[in-house]
Amino acid sequence: MTHRAWWLVGFNLLIPGAAQVLAGDRRLGRFGLGATLVLWTLLVILGLGLVVARDAVIGAFTQTWVLVALIVLLLFYAALWTVLTLDTLRLIRFVSIAPIARGFVGGLAAVALVATAGTASYAAVSTGSAIGVLNAVFADGDIVPPIDGRYNILLLGGDAGPDRLGLRPDSISVASVDAETGAIVLFGIPRNLYNAPFSEGSPMLGPYPTGWDCGDDCLIDYVYTYGEEHPELYPEAEAAGSQPGIEAMRDAVEGVTGLTLQFYVLIDMHGFAQLVDALGGIDVTVAARVPFGSERNDNDGSIQPPEGYIEAGAQHMDGATALWYARSRYGSNDYDRMSRQRQVQEAILAQANPVNVVANFTAIAEAGAQVVKTDLPKPMLSHFVALADKSREHPAVSIDFVPPEFDNLHPDFGAIQSRVREALHPTPATDTP
Secondary structure, three states: OOHHHHHHHHHHHOOOOOOHHHHHOOHHHHHHHHHHHHHHHHHHHHHHHHHHHHHHHHHHOHHHHHHHHHHHHHHHHHHHHHHHHHHHHHHHHHHOOOOOHHHHHHHHHHHHHHHHHHHHHEEEEEEEHHHHHHHHHHOOOOOOEOOOOOEEEEEEEEEEEOOOOOOOOEEEEEEEEEOOOOOEEEEOOOOOOOOOOOOOHHHHOOOOOOOOOOOOEEEEOHHHHHHOOHHHHOOOHHHHHHHHHHHHHHHHHHHHHOOOOOEEEEEHHHHHHHHHOOOOOEEEEEEOOEEEEOOOOOOOOEEOOOOOOEOOEEEEEEEEHHHHHHHHOOOOHHHHHHHHHHHHHHHHHHHHHHHHHOHHHHHHHHHHHEEEEEEOOOOHHHHHHHHHHHHHHOOOEEEEOOOOOOOOOOOHHHHHHHHHHHOOOOOOOOOOO
């Protein structure tokens, strides 16, 4: 009876339904075996689809109705495998097997229950989270073709601190992605860039026909605030999954770089710590000791000591530490901070590997829905997932338009746009005779 128990529990783990066919209710066993064979067939088809038509398969799983059907299927298998495992425990008759083996047999049955019904239940919960992320983060819309072979995405890091009125995008970048290879070029724009021009046809050219030249307060990051204060300039922004401030920033960054920006991604820096924690932290090599905290006393403006330090060397940062590292200005400037923010972005991309994302999917999805906002349409997710895989084969190129090479007070926008063109479409080298 002990050997029989081991065999039945083993069959239930490897081929659900087989234990009932051998020693129990054969009708239930045949149903369980049939369901198992159907699942194996579906998994084989899915695997072949990912090899032959990866974009189409991933695209299908960005459809809400497909995910709802998947949840129903997973819950069905979770219920079926629970019934089969409990019935297997009935069949093995614990009182008839050797006492010393009862704990081990019961443990294997528990493993079988977790590996089958538990896995299906977790996958159903994760799929529900995926539906929430798709609906909360991504926009409805159609597939957008690349421009000159590239997708250009505006990346904004929103800093809505308690000492500020509304959100201010203190981190401004453009990611230009090759539509075939996935190679990425990142352009960093300092928040204290002055006199930004606006793209042709921008509503901002009405109040500012010569660009953002309103005086000392006209840093480029204030364009967002102006857009939010004048929503009549962009009456269709909300319906398109955007905001007036974001659209104003898009027009300014297009004017600076000379690029057409098809999409934007806005990251809330205060929710950003939750995303880092959901990933299990990030690994960053700190070049020099970084103090953090408020540098000046709010009451009298005097210099005060930092709240703490992030030490030099290899550091594994939790969300709070990574947020301080990315935002701290204590004893440094905006350009140092831009460099640290780029490090954090690259560390997050490295940490967001498939194994880590699957293991922490629910927490990552919950954080992502609160942290990220974009107008990237759902039908394009499959293509961008494929490009993300390809991008790992190419080192990202980073170009920051900061002093001393680029003057932020009196910018040469012609030089900036020339540098952009050179980076995206380099002139082939010619052999000299």
